[in-house]
Amino acid sequence: MSHGGIGGGLSGAVPDAYRAFVSRAGNICPQIPPAIIAAQIEAESNWNPKAQSKDANGNPIASGISQFIPGTWATYGTDGDGDGVADVWNPADAILTQGIYDCTIAKQLLPEVAGGNVKGDIVSVTLAAYNAGEGAVLEYHGIPPYTETQGYVSKILGLAKKYQGAEVVPGGDGGQGAKIVDVARHQIGTPYVWGGGGISGPTGGGFDCSGLTQYSVYVATGKVIPRTSQTQRHAGRSVPRDAMQPGDVIVFNNDGGWGHVGIYAGNGQMIDAPRPGKTVEVTSLSPYWTQFDWDVRRFT
Structure with missing residues (x-):
């Protein structure tokens, strides 16, 4: 669930030289959209690929446009432009790595947020962990009471508004329904795994149909819906078929037991995890x- 309705679009405020890199990094996971990536870069380096922070003795601490410390870069540094080198000073590499690192943190914190052990929305606590470390977020069960970290999170959430552009989802209404569709679209190509998936994402390498719907609704709205198609059929609000909107969940009685479910994507299409041997499509x-x-159900 993104903070304050920050979705997947980008405004013209992103420098043209970095726009493609930011878009790519912001589409790694649905929790960290491009506008957050862009705002984080401004907060870290003000878009300066040669930025370097130093300690009181003048020793380098963090480097590059995304301000990585050496230890984090050694673990996550990625070659973003295919030149065979993961270079912290190369914006293509650094921004992609930033997205990977943000999404790694978000994935680790999702079950903590869902279980109530960590308070706050997933974007805010992910940013706090990026700044102060995941251990501090877990210790304080949310954003740590550090002035620097609290200011960091607040600044990025504020900056994200200027980088947020129109989010285009075919058939979408720009609201929570469109966000459910957007989350599901990010999983296209993920393998079908029977019993796979839940609010934290794919498990066992993939999703089954109801795991995908549970995950998509949770990430987009923060609501935890039942896990199986049979129980999802009795949750939310019933909607007539001719009143469907993108983001509605459709449960099908294709096997005599209401055994399949998909997410209406608009234009007569749905996104679903169909069966073994297939992928989300x-x-x-x-x-x-x-x-x-x-049986069409609405959770927005």
Whole structure:
């Protein structure tokens, strides 16, 4: 769930030289959208690829446009432009690594937030962990009471508003329904795994149909819905088929037991995890799925 409705679009405030890098980094995981990546860069280096922070003795602490310390770079540094070198001074490498590192933190903290052990939205606590370390966030069960860290989080969330552009989701309404679709779209290509997935993301390497819907609704809205298609059918609010909106969950009685579920994506399509041997995909509802009984549920 992103903070304050910050979604996947980018405004013209991002410098042209870095726009593609920011977009790529901000599409690694749905929790950390491009506007957050951009705002974080401004807070870290003000878009200066040669930035270097130093301690009181003049010794280097963090380097590059995304301000990595040597130990973190040694673990996460990634070659972003395919030149065979992961260089902290190269914005293509540094910004991609920033997205990877942010998403790694977010994935680790998601179950803590969902379980109530860590208070706050996932974007805020991820940024706090980027600044102060995940251990500090866990110790204080949320954003640590450090002036620097609290200011860091607040500054980035404020800056993100100027980098937020229009979020384009086919058939979407720009609200929570569109965000559910956007989260599901980020999982296209993820393998089907029976019993796979939940609020923390894929498990066992993938999702089944109801794991995908539970994850997408949770990340987009913060709501934890039941885990199986049969129980999802009785949750949320019932919606007539002719009143469906993107983000609605469709449960199908295709096997006599309401055994399949997908997310309506607009334009007569849904996103679902269909069956073993397949991956999360966009599927047309007609003609195959129209032959079955549906139960459409709304969780927004």
